[in-house]
Amino acid sequence: MARIVMKFGGTSVADLDRIRNVARHVKREVDAGHEVAVVVSAMAGKTNELVGWCREASPMHDAREYDAIVASGEQVTAGLLAITLQSMGVHARSWQGWQIPILTDNAHGAARIQDIDGSFLVKRFGEGQVAVVAGFQGLAPDNRIATLGRGGSDTSAVAIAAAVKADRCDIYTDVDGVYTTDPRIEPKAKRLARISFEEMLEMASLGAKVLQVRSVELAMVHKVRTFVRSSFEDPDAPGMGDFDNPPGTLICDEDEIVEQQVVTGIAYAKDEAQISLRRVADRPGVAGGIFGPLAEANINVDMIVQNISEDGSRTDMTFTVPSADVGKAIAVLDENRETIGFDVIQHDDGMAKVSVIGIGMRSHAGVAAIAFKALAERSINIRAITTSEIKISILIDAAYTELAVRTLHSVYGLDKQ
Ligand code: ADP
Ligand code: ASP
Ligand code: MG
DSSP states (O other), rough: OOOEEEEGGGGSSSSHHHHHHHHHHHHHHHTTTOEEEEOOOOOOOOHHHHHHHHHHHHOOOHHHHHHHHHTTHHHHHHHHHHHHHHHHOOOOOEOGGGGTTEEOOSSSOOEEEEEEETTTHHHHHHOOOOEETTTTEEETSSSEEEEEETTHHHHHHHHHHTTOOSSEEEESSSSSSSSSSTTTTTTTBBBBBBEEEEHHHHHHHHTTTTTTHHHHHHHHHTTOOEEEEEEESOTTTTTTTSSSSOOSEEEOOOOGOOSSOOOOOOEEEEEEEEEEEEEEESSTHHHHHHHHHHTTTTTOOOOOEEEEOOOSEEEEEEEEEEGHHHHHHHHHHHTTTTHHHSSEEEEEEEEEEEEOOGEEEEGGGSHHHHHHHHHTTTTTTOOOOEEETTTEEEEEEEGGHHHHHHHHHTTOSOOOO
């Protein structure tokens, strides 16, 4: 007997037929004698609809009320799945974040889980109950419901798996694993049998939305054995209930991966914007003067490029922010124009960041040059570059995203034969 946390995303619970299919996956594990807790997302499109309603009601809405509204999607699914399981003879009950409780911080709309007392769910296991937990939500210190940021049900699942010391956390979604890149834009993408925590963390933070970044961090820190697998397969097909080797991708420690590639995957993020400050006074403290106020305004600055000034007096500073924050960023910079001391602000929406990821890069030289050459051959202009030990990120015009992803996927030998 093992303890398993099963998480089902929005498309997996999009309608009652799919919820019935999900219930069959759950029943399979229960019938195999495992202790099971389930985490569910809202039905596909529901959260977007709820977010849309908040914006329509008031563009400057209160984050606490936003949470009260958007958390409701998961509550509906949890109840529907519990009813469906009950009708199949499974002893199931739905639970909301506050009932367990899943305690978060006060950052409404993007809260972080602080603590989950696993004993509540362990007690349910003892009663032979399948707890169906509403993902994406918890209870904040102000005694109000809080949500965990978009895609947050993944994080609920991994955090619960850590709290109850589960043997496995299965993230069921609409693809059958983690691929070398988004299979929706590159049909030649290959499914990875395993990917290291570190690479998955980079993939997720650089745009692969298959897992929320925070869920990968938690899995890494708490050593949660996490699989990404498909809910669309027949729940009773051969091998689906294989405990050690379920179909899908295992996120694991680097040393569990036998055949390490130099490049493991390509990720992309659209909706990036580039801001350039021209003729900034080149003196100590100028970066702090620019990025301090942006940080205070909660604007996430990503790639930063600063030129060396020719005569030591003026320089250009270019950086990227999410497109949605461009207006706010420019307003903040304008307010601080005097202290920063720049000439003009220019901005360009419609940028995309394409990234090449692989822990093998640590020990291989020349990996980046291959990308630059391949993009040049396709006449794709590079606007900014950042690198780390295990990734290269390149900023380009968003119109070329698909072409760039496919080009890089092919040039690093990732295409399916
Ligand atoms: P869920 O609703 O189950 O949480 P998401 O839509 O959040 O599902 O995540 C699954 C999607 O992630 C897939 O449909 C796929 O298009 C996208 N995706 C992006 N990059 C990758 C990748 N490298 N491997 C697999 N899927 C990816
Ligand atoms: N329903 C939430 C969202 O769409 C959380 C999740 O699906 O993980 O972001
Ligand atoms: Mg998701």
